[in-house]
Amino acid sequence: MAGSASEYIQHHLQNLTYGNLPAGYERADGTVTTEAGWTLALSGKEASDMGFWAVHVDSLGWAVGLGVLFLFLFRLAAKRVTSDIPGGLQNFVEVMIEFVDNSVKETFHGRNKVIAPLALTIFCWVFLMNLMDLVPVDFLPQLFHMAGLDYMKVVPTTDVNVTLGMSLSVFALIIYYSLKVKGVGGFVGELTLHPFSSDNLFLKILLVPVNLLLEGVSLIAKPISLALRLFGNLYAGELIFILIALLPLWAQWTLSVPWAIFHILVITLQAFIFMMLTIVYLSMAHEDSH
């Protein structure tokens, strides 16, 4: 923990970034790149200078690792599944699956083989990624620091790229199912003929831009709000853990323990909200009549 408090915080909020630096770029350690190439960013400035062509290795690594852990556990249970008396792992997996299945059935009444597994994946995966927030903030970064990696953000959902990546995938599904169920005409009609409608054809055409603006905004707002809600909650939670870590060692537990306990609720709730909203958006995409 070197440097001032703001440096400490900024260091903690910096992703381990692997990206493309242009030729002739002066790096943080003073060297100048001779040609463009992919490398690990040495500072926050380098990471942002890399622009779009960079990958947050830590976010993606932890996200994929946790996703694989989730699928490994559930696949293990699925392989040994029995309709007789289930074991411990199967019990747990069945509880999760029934919980998700009930949530889906309550909200979505159509026939779709994708939505329920999608919701299960979202809930478990987001929950596991959020759960990393409860690992003490300095623990894993310190370990990786000793291994030679300077930056390590272990909570993937505090990276807006991760949450956007998921919400944009959901958005793509919303568009896909809207087009599939309603057809191009139906979908365009939904965007342009509601909420304001008229029997007069001229007035109807006049109202199209207004409707398009309103419906377009509400459509675009879906993935953005989905991503930013999860990101904001987890980012704020992480930030508070970092702030608590700035306290003297003997005082930290007085704040970090209550906050961690409260955070158990937050991470579960946020995972649940992400899943529920996905189901709701997709069921709206399936509804033919407005």
Place this chain on the structure above:
Amino acid sequence: MNINLTIIGQAIAFFIFVVFCMKYVWPPIMAALQERQKKIADGLAASDRAARDLELAQEKSAQELREAKQQAATLIEQANKRANQIVEASKEDARKEGDKLIEQAKAEIEQERNQARNALRAEVAALAVAGAEKILETSVDASKNSEMLEKLAAEL
């Protein structure tokens, strides 16, 4: 807060995980859940059926018991009737027998009385003759007075 390729990486990972979950996790577990549901439903139906069977069997056994009781009652009644008949018949027999015995005894008594009378008659004649001899101090010729004696004996 840099927006970069991570979005696409995450989206690809998301896609792969969802497809994996949809293909290899959800169907087998769902199938097992449904199979267990079916098993439980079957079990409940079987227990319902068993309960109904039990009720039927109880009803049947009660019915049979009732019939058996009725039969027993009829049998007892018949037996009683028969016993009464037998008693009546034997009473009748006994009375007849008794009457017959009385009749026989009467006949025997009559016969014996007749015999005794006859014997007495004979003896009376002899005694009368003997008494008369004593009175007369002479012998009476029985043959001469036989007619009179016979008359006497007949009067006895």
